[in-house]
Amino acid sequence: MKIQKNGFLSIEQLQDQYLSPNKSAASIKTAEGKTFQEILESRRGMAAEEVKFSKHAAGRLADRNIELTSSQMERLQEGAQKAQLKGIKESLVIVDQLAFIVNIPNNTVVTAMNQSDAAENVFTNIDGAVII
Numbered sequence: 396m397k398i399q400k401n402g403f404l405s406i407e408q409l410q411d412q413y414l415s416p417n418k419s420a421a422s423i424k425t426a427e428g429k430t431f432q433e434i435l436e437s438r439r440g441m442a443a444e445e446v447k448f449s450k451h452a453a454g455r456l457a458d459r460n461i462e463l464t465s466s467q468m469e470r471l472q473e474g475a476q477k478a479q480l481k482g483i484k485e486s487l488v489i490v491d492q493l494a495f496i497v498n499i500p501n502n503t504v505v506t507a508m509n510q511s512d513a514a515e516n517v518f519t520n521i522d523g524a525v526i527i
Contacts, residue, residue: 444502446475452495452504461493461509471495474525475502483523490527494518 404412445468448456456463463471467490474488479499488495492510496518497503518524 446472446497447501447503448507449503449505452507455507459507459509459512461507463493467491467493470527471497471504474527475499477525478523481523483525485521485523487518487521487524488527489524496521 455461470490471488474490474495475486475497478486478488478497483499486497486499488497494508494510495504496506498505
């Protein structure tokens with residue numbers, strides 16, 4: 396193999412670097428020294444962030460005098476995580492007598508209501524439901 400010393404890689408060096416079967420993608424490290432697997436696992440951990448409430452949802456909670464306990468917040472978060480694992484994009488999450496529409500990709504509650512406000516029990520624009 397001819398090794399060039401001008402700063403550019405030869406065709407053989409590129410082939411060895413990218414097409415060599417004995418090197419796995421998991422062992423290649425970034426400039427920060429992390430493997431692809433480590434970066435992927437850290438991104439999964441970020442998905443466990445708490446759900447946020449949109450301005451509309453926060454207003455609905457205030458208008459309807461709904462106050463969430465820490466237990467209810469934990470179960471809402473759990474419901475959003477379950478929906479994400481199933482590939483749901485817009486989910487209805489029911490916690491106790493409360494119903495939340497959650498945008499799963501943004502991890503954001505877009506509206507909230509209690510049982511008396513959901514008298515018709517009809518929910519639109521969702522592609523899944525989680526009952527906690």
